[in-house]
């Protein structure tokens with residue numbers, strides 16, 4: 001039992017009784033933390049708007065028996081350009097919800113924290129069409145679901161790769177396609193997905209909207225849904241940021 005300090009990004013919040021709130025945070029060193037914020041809904045709360053979804057903050061926690069308690073919160077970044085633009089707000093909601101759904105509590109992953117922070121900063125700077133699909137693919141890969149992209153997942157053929165099979169977790173050649181739950185993949189879309197996962201994310205994010213981006217988006221959304229085994233509530237509207 002005791003106090004600990006960390007930085008975190010608010011993923012989701014909900015009410016607890018008359019004046020308290022529960023927040024899910026992705027922290028840098030303690031993984032996903034579910035904590036109570038006391039008195040946050042009172043008009044004179046010292047927490048103000050610091051613990052709204054998407055805010056990046058510096059925090060002091062008190063370890064509780066079941067849930068930890070936020071005793072101090074200092075906002076570091078609010079990502080205003082994202083809040084003031086509905087298209088970007090919907091994308092941010094998708095990043096936060098996917099992270100909240102996929103990450104286990106208390107499973108420290110500083111790389112994942114850096115990825116979410118980087119994603120929100122990139123979205124703040126520029127409304128890149130490929131941002132959400134790229135984030136989904138990298139998030140899945142970080143959590144251990146790295147797709148097979150260089151050869152057919154069934155026969156090993158390296159040519160004529162034309163679809164992505166969700167159950168196999170990899171691409172299929174023309175001869176093997178059509179057997180399962182597959183997303184049709186164009187050569188340009190496959191190239192884009194390889195670049196996103198192969199370390200060329202910066203250039204991939206500069207990709208303008210177009211057919212390849214739409215295919216990559218469908219693949220990333222279906223792959224995420226496949227892993228979560230349910231449809232993402234926030235697609236395509238920003239439901240998760242409504243808060244209370």
Ligand SMILES: [Zn+2]
Pocket residue numbers: 152153154155156157172173174175176177
């Ligand atoms: Zn094959």
